[in-house]
Amino acid sequence: MSPTASLRESIIQHLRYSFGKDPEHAILEDWRMALSYAVRDRITDAWIGATGKTYDSGAKRVYYLSMEFLIGRLLEDGIVNLELVDEAKAVLEEFGKDYGTVLSDEPDAALGNGGLGRLAACFLESLSTIGCPAHGYGIRYEHGLFRQSFVDGRQVEQPEHWLEQRHAWEFERPEVRYRIGFGGHVDRRGETVRWYPAEVVEAEAFDTPVIGWKGRWANTLRLWSGRAIHPFDLDRFNHGDFAGAAQPEALARTISRVLYPDDTTEQGKELRLKQEYFLTAAALRDILRRFNNQFGDLRKLPAKVAIQLNDTHPAIAGPELIRVLHDERGLSFEESMEIARGCLSYTNHTLLPEALETWDETLFGRLLPRHIELIDQIDSTHAKQNPSRMNSMRADHQVKMGQLSFVMAHHVNGVSALHTELMKTTVFEELHTLHPDRIVNETNGVTPRRWLLACNPRLAGLITESIGEGWVDDLEQLKGLEPFIEDTGWLDRYAQVKRDNKAELSNWMGTTHGLHVDPEMLFDVQIKRLHEYKRQHLNILETIAHWAEIRDNPTADWTPRLKLFGGKAAPGYFFAKDIIRLINDAAAVINADPVTAPYLKIAFLPNYNVSLAERMIPAADLSEQISTAGKEASGTGNMKFALNGAPTVGTLDGANVEIREHVGAENFFLFGMTAEEVMERRKVEGHAWKAVQADPRLKRALDLIRDGRFSPGEPERYHGITANLEGADYFLVCSDFTDYWRAQREVDTAFKDTRAWAKMAALNTARSGWFSSDRTIRGYMADIWGAQSLL
């Protein structure tokens, strides 16, 4: 039977027997679910096969612990990785269903905030593509990252409900439950130490298979959901306390109810710490159960188990593993600490002081009374082993999770070359001196299956036609495109792909948001979380200055530009929310200006998420990566844009540095201070004011904002922003403005020469192969985990 016929049969079978529908009466969601089940069946075969091979081989396993997995949608990922796109399209077409419409019916699994969460998802897909035995461990949040909408230009948050629709991709595992304790007290009898938690919640497993390229392997993402041991209190019910009767269930579910919406900022909230311990303790229980079933001798643990901590969020893993090995299994503290350290490695994702997790010792001690004791013992053991050590992880009545993670890890890695070097000279300076071989670099990457093959089929088709399909799991083969780039005919086809992608996005913006834009404009895109260090306010300042300049000289040969924004601000981050409002207010005025309308438009698309990124990135001409140098640890959107033929306007920050090295300085619009120059500039008294006085364009843009040009009814609305920029301006928006303006005008000039621009764009694609998450994962496997592919 042909693959199409076999897929058709599976879909019809599932429509009928899984959803009780025949094609005539099936609704869109039925078709989406039936297709999903048909794809899931094929994934499950690979999954069970991989699980068996892993067990039989006795291979070392990788465990990726993360509070976030920003998965997005999974149906298209399954179809593409199983190479069933044409088959799925053919079957749906036969029944008059549109492939894109069926795919878009799936809600995003928004179980993450931004780069850190998406990186975890790309890593799992690469681990499966490579055939490296691995599990992802996370939390099955009932509500992922909030839905964003705009009311009068302001961000409004609404709860996200991904689980309210039927979800095809998880298998509930009622047999996999662990009791996780909190609070209570520690009892000591001689050498025996026992922790008696006051509150116990059950963690129940929900498994999602993660398929790799060509369906050759599939690993497991195991997400924990909070359950009450005794969900219903009948006694209280019988006494008429109906709410009280349901309370045990409600309390337990609270732990996995919602994702904390902060990106690169710690919360310090008790529930967050409970979530972190809940995930970590359940994961370690599961890891040790599987290890015991297969190997038994705990001294072998480091040889068979590699546990990666995705930032400090699961850092409690060190003390928890020691607690189980020492308190429950009777090994000595020293041996338990060595075995634990032999298993654990930690990735740092940010240097921002406000993002480095530190917990108040009282809160920590109340919630985890045994762990704080073990942390003190870890700290004193480390001090004994390193007499010259100054800084304790327990200073100032805090528990410093960054130091704990470093001390309890055999390797610590940064996520870009620049970031890793800065780790050694800033946050981990002393620990790096004490342990000079522990820090390694593993520059981030992105999966080319989702971020090129699936989201940009036009470009993927042209590439495969030109160099074959080997690039899909060996992305550096894209270099093979360079000879084609010299052929103007091929280059024109490359440019046409971008034009068609832009037309598709314009149509979509027209139908869904009533935003009608000319696809011939330069699509200048900044999509990422809202944060001052990412400097969306520098972008809108330049846009306003540009608008004013066009109004001065409307007949000049301006390059028509569409400024596209997307991104959420943490609900409590008011300065970031003000930047969103300013962008929307400026858009309202500038888009309505007949003088400049042909040359400048602004659009802020609401509810930016993985699926919207997949729609916007293939249509981008220019990638905005304009963070203050030294602040963006890596960035991963920057890699996706370069891969999809959007040159970067950016600073020497994070992975921008390596992108520029790979694509060539001539194919990158560099501006701004370096990380060192930033440190120097901050020492200059009144650096912002000086910059404003030196640049009339900047001054005028600030004046327009301060005078209420974009908030006529409330002139003082943005005084918070202008006062900050003309005052402290910690992220040096004003000091980098003039050079940013220069770079943007260079972009205008370059874009006019369509062939030269197409060449620059194509060279970005051809030379971005190194930024595949397959390359990154191979680095972790070799440098950190000592894990092998079983393919």
Ligand SMILES: [N-]=[N+]=N[C@]1([C@H](N)O)O[C@H](CO)[C@@H](O)[C@H](O)[C@H]1O
């Ligand atoms: N947390 N955190 N950190 C980040 C991102 N915000 O999620 O991790 C990402 C993944 O490593 C980085 O690319 C990004 O620069 C960094 O800020």
